[in-house]
Amino acid sequence: MTFQGKWALITGASSGIGEQFARQLAKQGCHLVLAARSESKLESLAAELKKTYPIKTEVIRVDLSKEGAPSELYQQCRLRKVEIELLINNAGFATHGLFDQVSGERQHEEVMLNVAAVVDMTHLFLPDMLRRGSGTVINVASTAGFQPLPYMAVYGATKAFVLSFTEALYWENRERGVTFFALCPGSTDTSFFNVVGTEAASVGKKDTPERVVEVALSALKNGKVYVVPGVQNYIGAQLSRFITRKQGLRVVGNMLRPRGGSSLYNMSGNQSDLAGRTTIR
Numbered sequence: 001m002t003f004q005g006k007w008a009l010i011t012g013a014s015s016g017i018g019e020q021f022a023r024q025l026a027k028q029g030c031h032l033v034l035a036a037r038s039e040s041k042l043e044s045l046a047a048e049l050k051k052t053y054p055i056k057t058e059v060i061r062v063d064l065s066k067e068g069a070p071s072e073l074y075q076q077c078r079l080r081k082v083e084i085e086l087l088i089n090n091a092g093f094a095t096h097g098l099f100d101q102v103s104g105e106r107q108h109e110e111v112m113l114n115v116a117a118v119v120d121m122t123h124l125f126l127p128d129m130l131r132r133g134s135g136t137v138i139n140v141a142s143t144a145g146f147q148p149l150p151y152m153a154v155y156g157a158t159k160a161f162v163l164s165f166t167e168a169l170y171w172e173n174r175e176r177g178v179t180f181f182a183l184c185p186g187s188t189d190t191s192f193f194n195v196v197g198t199e200a201a202s203v204g205k206k207d208t209p210e211r212v213v214e215v216a217l218s219a220l221k222n223g224k225v226y227v228v229p230g231v232q233n234y235i236g237a238q239l240s241r242f243i244t245r246k247q248g249l250r251v252v253g254n255m256l257r258p259r260g261g262s263s264l265y266n267m268s269g270n271q272s273d274l275a276g277r278t279t280i281r
Helices: 016-027 039-052 069-079 104-132 153-173 192-196 209-221 231-237 245-256
Strands: 007-011 031-036 057-061 084-089 135-140 178-183
Touching: 007 016, 007 069, 007 104, 016 031, 016 039, 016 084, 016 209, 031 039, 039 057, 057 069, 069 104, 084 104, 104 135, 104 153, 104 178, 135 153, 135 209, 153 178, 178 209
Parallel strands: 007 031, 007 084, 031 057, 084 135, 135 178
Antiparallel strands: none
8 A cells, every 4th residue: 555646634634643644644755635723733734744755735724523614625625626545534632521511512512523524524535535446544533432431421432433433434345445444542642631631531651643653554554444552552442352341431430530629621722633532541
């Protein structure tokens, strides 16, 4: 699998895992469409990569948590006459705290970005890939997708959706020329936890976004359906196979219980700029 001379669209490309996808793909000669809310960060990254590598770049400012935003992004690609061969649905964010005490509006945005945008983007770009008989879709899930997450109920559910959705579409399209792949990182050293508003949502030593993306691209080229970077992360993701669901809830609930006497963490920041979809590890 080679990406040289092809166009990749990366959402949440301004930092963290999204930025690393951009850097590592640019090194392979891949042209880039960089999408996020922070246009200035995207412009700076695009300029740096074009100066360093013989590639083309496009920058599109978009908030994918808003209704209709995926369609606007797709139309922008068409207007710029860019055919996307590699779609990386990376943008997303998390909330942490008791479900009833976290802003309902914020949790709605979380579902819109983590789930609805992934579905809409895939539905928009997949037909073009099928017509060409080639293409790749990488959906960034999380180790959070392997079990329910007390105190991060919505986030865990969205990542379970992304993992299930990706595996199902892998099977549907396995003989149609389009590859689907899910990246399921654990805690990663990105701005993710700044957006969450607390380090209580982080479990274990954080991986680097550079290594996470290296592992992802290697696993993709080796024909994997999904990958969990890190041995400890992989073992944790398989925990539900060896204990009851109730026991799993107890383990994860104790790890993610809000600390410091507060049951609510208010979230702020640019969710579409978040490039690390990471939770428990």
